[in-house]
Amino acid sequence: MLWTGKYSPKNFDEVLGNVKIKDAIVEWTEEWLMGNTQNCLLLIGPAGTGKTTLAHLAANEFSEYIELNASDKRSYDIILNTIGEASASKSLFGDGLKLIILDEVDGIHGTEDRGGTRAISKIIKEGHHPLIMMANDPYSKRLKSLKTKCNTLILRKVHTNSIVALLKRICVKEGVEFEEHVIRNLAKSSNGDLRSAINDLEVIARGKTKITSEDLELLSKKDDIINIFDSVRTVLKSKNPRRIKDAMKVEAEPSFLIELIAENIPREYEKVDELQKAYEMISLADIYLGRAFNTRVYSYWKYTYELMSLGVALSKEETYRKFSRFTNSSIFAMLSKSRAKRDLKDKVAKKMGEKLHTSKKVVKEQFPYMEIMFQNDETAYELATYYGLADDEVKLFRSRKIKVKKSKTKKSVPKDSKPDSFNGFRSKSATKKSDSPAKKTEKSLNEENKVLKSENKKKDKKRNNKKLSDTKSSVKSEDKEKKSDKNGKDNSQTSLFNF
Numbered sequence: 001m002l003w004t005g006k007y008s009p010k011n012f013d014e015v016l017g018n019v020k021i022k023d024a025i026v027e028w029t030e031e032w033l034m035g036n037t038q039n040c041l042l043l044i045g046p047a048g049t050g051k052t053t054l055a056h057l058a059a060n061e062f063s064e065y066i067e068l069n070a071s072d073k074r075s076y077d078i079i080l081n082t083i084g085e086a087s088a089s090k091s092l093f094g095d096g097l098k099l100i101i102l103d104e105v106d107g108i109h110g111t112e113d114r115g116g117t118r119a120i121s122k123i124i125k126e127g128h129h130p131l132i133m134m135a136n137d138p139y140s141k142r143l144k145s146l147k148t149k150c151n152t153l154i155l156r157k158v159h160t161n162s163i164v165a166l167l168k169r170i171c172v173k174e175g176v177e178f179e180e181h182v183i184r185n186l187a188k189s190s191n192g193d194l195r196s197a198i199n200d201l202e203v204i205a206r207g208k209t210k211i212t213s214e215d216l217e218l219l220s221k222k223d224d225i226i227n228i229f230d231s232v233r234t235v236l237k238s239k240n241p242r243r244i245k246d247a248m249k250v251e252a253e254p255s256f257l258i259e260l261i262a263e264n265i266p267r268e269y270e271k272v273d274e275l276q277k278a279y280e281m282i283s284l285a286d287i288y289l290g291r292a293f294n295t296r297v298y299s300y301w302k303y304t305y306e307l308m309s310l311g312v313a314l315s316k317e318e319t320y321r322k323f324s325r326f327t328n329s330s331i332f333a334m335l336s337k338s339r340a341k342r343d344l345k346d347k348v349a350k351k352m353g354e355k356l357h358t359s360k361k362v363v364k365e366q367f368p369y370m371e372i373m374f375q376n377d378e379t380a381y382e383l384a385t386y387y388g389l390a391d392d393e394v395k396l397f398r399s400r401k402i403k404v405k406k407s408k409t410k411k412s413v414p415k416d417s418k419p420d421s422f423n424g425f426r427s428k429s430a431t432k433k434s435d436s437p438a439k440k441t442e443k444s445l446n447e448e449n450k451v452l453k454s455e456n457k458k459k460d461k462k463r464n465n466k467k468l469s470d471t472k473s474s475v476k477s478e479d480k481e482k483k484s485d486k487n488g489k490d491n492s493q494t495s496l497f498n499f
């Protein structure tokens with residue numbers, strides 16, 4: 001069980017802060033239970049201040065409760081059917097009253113939850129049911145009419161000292177030693193959000209006997225990464241200018257933020273108009289960023305930030321209530337991939353250049369031919385050994401499959417000079433049930449001689465006697481080479497140039 005659940009208040013006394021609001025809720029509950037119909041309650045406050053906790057504590061006093069939150073659909077029909085269930089079991093004497101809890105009413109979606117706000121207004125007007133609603137955004141348009149019909153209770157952020165006290169209590173119960181400043185730091189950085197304070201404590205303290213400043217540093221690094229995505233999420237999810245401006249107070253390169261926002265726009269926005277406007281804003285933001293760099297007038301950054309945040313956020317007609325999986329920028333991923341490939345090419349060209357006594361540029365021009373030569377397992381093995389290439393460097397030439405016309409002549413490499421498998425390939429000689437090495441070389445020599453003889457015969461017909469004698473002498477010299485091969489001499493350099 002998470003610590004937020006484990007240490008969630010079990011009664012109203014354990015709820016920290018907002019004393020008057022607690023009292024008002026207790027009184028409201030008692031009145032309903034005594035049979036006195038009450039106005040519905042609208043709890044508005046920042047995340048993690050205890051709105052849901054208070055509603056659930058109130059629900060404990062009723063015989064049952066029904067809850068619809070942001071992950072449920074809340075259309076007209078669904079809300080009224082749910083309430084219908086509640087009214088079916090309503091007793092005349094106030095017993096068996098079901099409390100209705102509607103969480104995040106500021107997030108009721110215009111399209112998916114069509115008629116949701118109308119349904120809520122209907123329930124409020126009829127006034128038969130105890131109803132508690134919660135919202136985060138006090139400026140939401142959706143709350144305008146609800147505020148006039150309900151008792152609106154505004155929750156304040158929980159005071160840092162109260163959070164410190166709770167975190168210390170948790171540490172004692174969990175048997176974790178702590179330094180005072182670590183706990184105070186956690187409490188301060190939670191900015192009045194008790195859920196996040198408890199979660200952060202759990203991240204650094206669970207399974208430990210002591211927490212120190214080092215744990216805090218680790219936590220802040222994790223937060224940096226998460227914060228960038230939080231900023232992107234706020235820009236794409238919200239239309240509240242204040243929240244969006246706050247979200248932009250993140251330590252990240254503006255170009256990186258633009259990329260991240262641009263990448264994720266289509267994951268959130270659905271209408272073509274919204275997409276078009278949002279990308280116009282992104283391109284303008286990019287123009288101003290370029291101007292800032294070119295002219296060194298960094299006041300242009302202000303426009304960059306406003307266009308990529310407010311500009312993009314206000315390009316949507318309304319907020320979408322859906323789960324979107326935001327991702328990292330694919331351009332940055334692609335750039336880092338191609339940079340890695342470029343580095344690898346440089347490394348290989350340097351190694352080969354040293355052996356061939358030539359520049360990296362010249363070697364790189366030979367890479368397409370190398371790719372062809374490396375298609376053959378045995379040649380690849382010889383070349384890699386000669387140039388001293390590691391497996392990942394060999395992959396540079398073997399990642400693509402190229403069809404190569406099979407040569408009629410077979411080249412034999414002494415068996416004991418190569419392993420059974422090379423870079424994921426089994427050499428043909430290793431897979432075959434082979435003859436003894438001596439027999440094998442004799443066989444292959446005979447075969448080669450046969451091929452050469454037939455070639456010579458063909459040439460005989462076409463060429464004159466002088467050329468024939470030339471061919472014979474070249475055959476002899478090749479024979480010599482093959483023999484020296486047999487004696488274990490490294491001839492990989494010759495094979496490279498023969499190609």
Ligand SMILES: Nc1ncnc2c1ncn2[C@@H]1O[C@H](COP(=O)(O)OP(=O)(O)OP(=O)(O)O)[C@@H](O)[C@H]1O
Binds near residue numbers: 004049054
């Ligand atoms: N006032 C509080 N006193 C004690 N614990 C609290 C308080 N507020 C929050 N917590 C802790 O934080 C957890 C989450 O709180 P809760 O869900 O009630 O916040 P919320 O205001 O409804 O947040 P949200 O708006 O994100 O839904 C609780 O389970 C509890 O552990």
